[in-house]
Amino acid sequence: MHWPKDLNKKIKTKTKLAGLTSFKIGGPAKFYFEPENYASLSRVLLTARHAGIKVFILGSGSNLLASDSGVNGLVIKLTSKDFKKINKLGNCLISGSALKLSRLIQFAGEEGLSGLEFLAGIPGTLGGALAGNAGAWGKAIGELVKDVVVLDYYGRPKKIFRKDLKFAYRSSGLSKYIIISATLGLEPGNKDLIKQKIKEYLLKRNKAQNNSFPNAGCVFKNPDKISAGYLIDRCGLKGKIIGGAAVSDKHANFILNLKQAKAVDVLALMSLIKRKVKSKFKVKLNPEIKIWR
Numbered sequence: 001m002h003w004p005k006d007l008n009k010k011i012k013t014k015t016k017l018a019g020l021t022s023f024k025i026g027g028p029a030k031f032y033f034e035p036e037n038y039a040s041l042s043r044v045l046l047t048a049r050h051a052g053i054k055v056f057i058l059g060s061g062s063n064l065l066a067s068d069s070g071v072n073g074l075v076i077k078l079t080s081k082d083f084k085k086i087n088k089l090g091n092c093l094i095s096g097s098a099l100k101l102s103r104l105i106q107f108a109g110e111e112g113l114s115g116l117e118f119l120a121g122i123p124g125t126l127g128g129a130l131a132g133n134a135g136a137w138g139k140a141i142g143e144l145v146k147d148v149v150v151l152d153y154y155g156r157p158k159k160i161f162r163k164d165l166k167f168a169y170r171s172s173g174l175s176k177y178i179i180i181s182a183t184l185g186l187e188p189g190n191k192d193l194i195k196q197k198i199k200e201y202l203l204k205r206n207k208a209q210n211n212s213f214p215n216a217g218c219v220f221k222n223p224d225k226i227s228a229g230y231l232i233d234r235c236g237l238k239g240k241i242i243g244g245a246a247v248s249d250k251h252a253n254f255i256l257n258l259k260q261a262k263a264v265d266v267l268a269l270m271s272l273i274k275r276k277v278k279s280k281f282k283v284k285l286n287p288e289i290k291i292w293r
Contacts, residue, residue, distance in 0.1 A: 001031070001051060001053070002047075002051075002140075003044065003047055004043050004044070004047060005050075005263070007033075007040055007043065008070065008171070008229060009036070010040075010075075011031055011032070011033045011034070012031070012032045012033070013028075013030065013031060013251075014028040014070075015028060015032035015075070015247070015293075016028050016031070016070075017028050017029055017058075017066040017070060017113065018059060018073070019060075019104070020061045020064070020077065021062075021064050021065075021216070022060070022061055022062040022063075022064075022215065022218045022263075022268070023061075023064065023065055023066075023213060023214050023215060023217055023257055024067060024214040024219075024257055024267065025066060025214075025257060025261060025263050026065075026066025026067065026068070026070065026246070026249060026263065026292070027066065027067060027068050027069045027070030027071075028062075028070040028072050028200040029070055029073070029075035030070070030071065030072050030073060030074070031053070031073070031074040031265055032074070032075045032076075032077070033074060033075070033076050033077075034076075034077050034078070034079045035073060035076065035078065035080065036080050036082070037080065037082045038082065038151075038157075038180070039256055041076070041078075041151065041155065041178075042151060042155030042156075042157075043155065044074070044076070044155075045076075045153055045154065045155035045226050046154055046155045047152055048074050048153075049153055049154050049155075051268060053073055053074050054071075054072070054073035055073060055074050055076060055153060056071055056074065056075045056076070056183070057075075057076055057078075057086055057127075057128050057178050058075050058076065058077040058078075058080075058193065058290060059097075059105060059124055059125040059128035059131075060100065060123060060124045060125050060128060061076075062123035062124040062128065062216065062217060063124060063128060063132060063216055063217055063288070063289050063290060064289060064290045064291075064292065065215060065216060065266055065267075065289050065290070065291050065292070066263065066264045066292045067139065067261055067263050067292055067293045068262050068264060069078065070269060071292050071293070072088050076098075076178075078097060078098040078125075078127070079098065079125070079221055080098075082096070082127065083097060083098035083099075083181075084098045085099075085155060085178070085181075086099055086103075086104065088111050088113070089183075090189060090256070090293060091113060091184070091185065091186055091187060092146060092179060092183050092186065093107070093108060093111075093127050093184045094182075094183050094184075095111065095181060095182060095184065096126070096180070096181050097125060097126050097127030097130070097179040097181055097182065098125050099125060099126050099157065100124070100125055100126075100128060101118075101119055101122055101124055101125065101129055101134075102123075102128055102159045104116065104182065104197060105117065105119060105120055105239060108186060108194070109191060109194040109195055109198060110191070110253075111117040111258045112188060112189055112190070112191050113186040113187065113188065113192070113194075113252070114146070114186060114188070114189030114193075114197075114281075115129075115144055115184075115185075115186040115187050115189075116141075116184070116186065117194060117197040117198050117201055118135070118136055118137050118139045118201055119134065119136065120197075120198045120201040120202045120265075121201060121202045121205035121206065122134055122136060122205075122217075123217065124280035126149070126179075126182060126276070127141055127179040130142070130148065130165055130172055130174065130179050130182055131140050131172055131174055131179060131287070132166045132170050132171070133170055133171055133172050134170075135170075136201075136205070137201070137204075138168065138212070141184075142165070142178075142186055143165030143167075144184045145167070145183070145184060145185075146161075146162055146182075146183040146184065146185045147159055147160060147161045147162060147182065147183045148160050148174065148179060148181070148182045148183075149179075149181045149182070150167065150174065150177035150178060150179055150180055151178045151181045152176065152178075153176070153177075153178070153181060157180070157188040158177070160174075160177075162275055169221065169222075170221050170288055177216070178286070182289065191255070193277065193280050196283075197286070198282040204245070208250070208251055209248075209250065209251045209254060210249070210250035210254055210256065212256075212258070213256035213257055213258055214257040215248070215254050215255060215256050215257065216252070216255070216289045217288075217289070218253045218254065218288050219253055219255050219270060219287065219288060219289055220253055220270075220275075220286065220287060220288055221274070221285070221286050221287070221288045223285060223286075224283075225283070225284050227253070227254040228253045228285055229251055229253035229254075231277045231280075231281055231283060231285070232247065232252035232253060232273055232276075232277065233252040234280065234281075235273070235276040235277055235280055237252060237272070237273060237276060238252050240269065240272070240281065242265050242268045242269045243262060243264070243265030243268070244257060244258055244260045244261030244262065244265055245257060245258065245261040245262075245265035245266045245268075245269050246269075247269060248260045249274070255269055255270070264280075267291075273285065285288065
């Protein structure tokens with residue numbers, strides 16, 4: 001593969017994905033690249049496109065299950081400071097997509113801007129949250145978005161304004177793009193009250209979820225406002241183990257990597273859960289996590 005000469009040494013081969021995901025599962029990526037800036041990202045995207053190489057964008061790896069055999073393509077992870085910049089403009093925040101949600105929420109609170117507190121405790125980056133329209137407690141991040149700056153897979157930039165965005169439950173309509181930054185519209189708030197709200201949301205999340213073992217968060221989307229966790233629990237699947245993976249006994253929509261679990265273990269549990277829920281409730285569960293094969 002002929003990458004741009006000045007970037008060739010920065011593109012690694014056979015990088016294990018297990019070390020880059022919260023599940024701690026996954027084989028090697030054929031190619032792996034951490035661009036220093038927008039220009040290097042654009043050039044590598046264009047090269048990959050012309051060579052017919054599939055591109056995978058990796059955020060913090062917190063909502064992802066990677067195949068045991070890895071992926072036959074180019075995995076790109078945005079890690080440089082160019083993709084983590086954040087600025088305040090009036091009651092809006094303009095943030096790079098690689099910024100951790102926790103830092104984004106903290107910055108908003110320090111600036112006296114309210115509206116992001118409900119996301120407290122959700123792992124990952126802004127880009128990942130936007131791509132999956134992350135949410136909790138009846139709210140979603142897409143409700144706050146004014147515009148998004150993206151690159152297409154030829155490396156060409158584009159700004160998409162709110163009227164053209166297609167946010168829906170756990171989807172954004174942005175799968176054709178790489179999210180670079182976004183403008184979020186917030187409300188002025190009391191800094192102490194914002195801090196208190198964040199603490200309350202964190203407490204609620206910690207009570208409901210089991211993060212003592214590696215996991216990828218909620219595995220399935222909630223069907224028609226019914227909790228997937230409730231349906232899985234009613235099927236008696238809490239604590240069910242296949243290989244090194246187990247359904248959490250605290251939150252049934254979490255699958256835990258108990259002991260060197262493989263992707264095939266997780267997929268087998270997911271298949272079992274789907275069959276049991278379909279049989280008992282006539283409800284089809286769809287994955288919330290991304291599955292790279």
